Amino acid sequence: MAPWPEDSSRAGYAPRVVGEPGNPRATPRRFGGLAPSEWLLVMALTFVFVPAFSSLSSVWSSVDYLSHGYLVPVVALWAATGKRAVLPRLPQRRDLRGLGAMAASFALYLGGLAFEWPALQGLAVVLAVAAAVLYLRGPDWLRALAFPIGFLVFMVPVPEPILNPVIVQLQLLVSQSGVWLLQVVGFPVLRVGNVIELPGGVTLFVAEACSGITSVVTLLPLGVFLAYFTERTLARRIVLVASVVPLAMAGNLVRVIATVVAAHEVGSEAATEGAAHEAVGLASYVLGCLALLSVGWLMRVLVPPAAERRRPAA
Secondary structure, rough: OOOOOOOOOOOOOOOOOOOEEEOOOOOOOOOOOOOOHHHHHHHHHHHHHHHHHHHHHHHHOOOHHHHHOHHHHHHHHHHHHHHOOOOOHOOOOOOOOOHHHHHEEEHHHHHHHHHHHHHHHOOOOOHHHHHHHHHHHHHHHHHOOOOHHHHHHHHHOOOOOHHHHHHHHHHHHHHHHHHHHHOOOOOOEEEEEEEEEEEEHEEEEHHHHHHOHHHHHHHHHHHHHHHHHHHHOOOHHEEEEEEOHHHHHHHHHHHHHHHHHHHHHHOOOHHHOOOOOOOOOHHHHHHHHHHHHHHHHHHHHHOOHHHHOOOOOO
């Protein structure tokens, strides 16, 4: 046998360090970018949080304005796939802080199960996803996936003790604004609380669906999505997201006024029931979506992104 060269590098030999990429003894085979042990962690987390998804699904299916929760994980996953070209270039290192965050998510999850709060369970799921990324891939990957993971928050239902007072205030705001506008144009209408009174004893109650909460809750994820993917500066993104609430309320105000006018002309039953009433609600939502898109278009016309970049800093 030939003796081992004294200088292996000059003899054409490159010693391998166990654990380096390219060493088949040290690098486990990966499937879909994950090692078998990492797939076990993902499957274990999925199994653990099955009750949480069941609880969230029951809320999404029972509350009309939260039904978009089914789409949120799909959109978040799609947004994450957009990082395919970036993620492989980032450093990968396990971060033990992810285990601490995972423990916190489990504590939050147990609290949600004990008190039967879907909101806590949903937040625990989001925190567990962030913790898993931090532990398996490190902070650079977590920063790169911040938007897809953060977008998952929109699948979490807002707790009723927080949401119900907001709905009541929105009902009052919509009824007051609608009655004031109708009175300005000479329409014979009065308001008692959330009840709108018309001539002939006809009364209309501004229900929860007409408060604007549906438009706000469903347009907000769309506004955040559009702001992230269509705008490049923080200021423009803030403007686009901030426009969701006034646009949603304006669209819903049009719905209430149209319903009052229809009730005066064809009767309250025909105006508030059936396909026609549902069509008015859908039209108001579409109007809000178009108005949101128009805000982005208007910003690009008035302040083109190129001109904004040339503007000197204050």
